[in-house]
Amino acid sequence: MIEPPSEPESNGVGQTAARPMRILLADDDQLVRAGIAGILSTVPEFEIAAEARDGTEALELTRRHGIDVALLDIQMPRLNGIRTLEQLRRERPDLPVAMLTTFSDEAYVSEAIGLGALGFFLKSDDPRHLIAGVRALAGGGAAFSPRVGRWLVRQEKSAQLGRSTKAQSAVGSLTPRQRDLLAGIGRGQSNAQIARALHLSEGTVKQYLSPLFAALGTENRVQAAIIAYQAGLTDSSDVP
Structure with a gap:
């Protein structure tokens, strides 16, 4: 379901090959953040520009750091990923946003899709899928890992959108x-x-x-x- 760009190009939000892609990572679990950040940091064109523990921090850091792609945990304290996505759509409508999810988050899927989330990744995803997905988002595409893709199809049916x-x-x-x-x-x-x-x-x-x-x-x-x-x-x- 995802395909990385075949050559360097603009990511659709003003970022080019001249500087790294600035990524916001928001998750209240420090170990999850560290794991995902470690995976993405192996890619030279990626930069983990900011890490947030909740949605409120994610909004503040996005405003401060000129983020190119945001990865949001769905369930976070103070302000969850859905409400954070909703606010980002108002403030940065062109910012590619993906949701970090688990199979227990199914109740939130249809709402996130409706609000314009462009990616869905499992926290336990194969690193290759996560990297390719972030590249696809930055290139203006939509992306979700294979397991999430099959799950989304089932949830889309059951949610009766x-x-x-x-x-x-x-x-x-x-x-x-x-x-x-x-x-x-x-x-x-x-x-x-x-x-x-x-x-x-x-x-x-x-x-x-x-x-x-x-x-x-x-x-x-x-x-x-x-x-x-x-x-x-x-x-x-x-x-x-």
Whole structure:
């Protein structure tokens, strides 16, 4: 479900190859923070610019450090990840935000999707999936690890988000170009990656997104990616 950029490019929020990607990591468990920070710190283009113990700290540090990507634990004291995401969407609507989750957080999944979370990662994820997912987010894509992807599909169905049946039937009426675009979203590709694959300009890809989302009855890339997964538009090799 995730695919790292094939070459250096802008991350869609102003960060380029000229400086490391500044990451905020928010989790109230110090051991979890240390583990994830250790994984991401092995990548030269990543910089753990700030670590927060709760949502209130996460908001303050995001404002202070010019964060490029935020990783938020769903359940934190004072201000949980959902409410933090909600505030970030108001303050930094273009900031890519992913949720750090466990399988016990299912009640929060549909709300996080609706609020615009672009990634979902298990705290026990394979380091390769976490690294590739953060790269995909920074490149303007949506990303979740394979186990989370399968879980999200199940949760999306059980949560009755009110759009799944309509969206699934809509996939059959998409144009070939729209299906190719949806497949790219399902693989976690950024607009720039999709543009290269389809031999289009990035501006044209952006213009195609709104009509595609409208046809599917979705509001964001994660919802579209889930539909791509359900419809079998992502190759099995995309989900190790």
